[in-house]
Amino acid sequence: MHRIAALPTHPFTLEDASAAGISARTVQRLATAGLLVRLGRGLYQRPETDVDDTDLCTAATRAPDATLCLTSALVHHGLVDDIPARIDLALPRGARRPAGPPTVQWHLFDAKTFTVGRTSLEIDGTRTSVGLYSAERSIVDAFRLRDVVGYETGIEALRTWLRRRGSAPAALLSIARTLPRAQGPLREALNYLA
Structure with a gap:
């Protein structure tokens, strides 16, 4: 003992x-x-350890660059009401996807733009941290990868984000310039929702 x-x-x-x-x-x-x-x-x-999300902790331990992205990041930021069936985690393209919990969906993002809007988040009840994309980067990614997350997800997230105090569309467009595939659809949505 x-x-x-x-x-x-x-x-x-x-x-x-x-x-x-x-x-x-x-x-x-x-x-x-x-x-x-x-x-x-x-x-x-240890059995008395209280970890809310062991699958996220496992994935973050195996892949230190793992970053909450797409729907998982949007949910974390309170921008969509979805309950994702899987945890969306990004790794830089070229990194090895670790074997792990079946509840984790790995995505490979361009290594040149991987750190854009990336911060760190400590997993509750642990000393382990996982990367987290900012709300703005997550919205841009939802438009960039709309075929993966669903076409309405980006619109819902953008609508919720625009209602918040201090939201600046210029911040979104700045990130979208580094991820060009999102620029057109994002500008169109901003014009529609404004």
């Missing part, structure tokens, strides 16, 4: 356990005995 106390209170990898002086074999034995919860290959947590 004293070995478990040495383990982090947040989800941890076998490397984290090793740094705490506990071997991979001991971690696996503790998991088999039900004293640890196996979240995924090489990722564990």
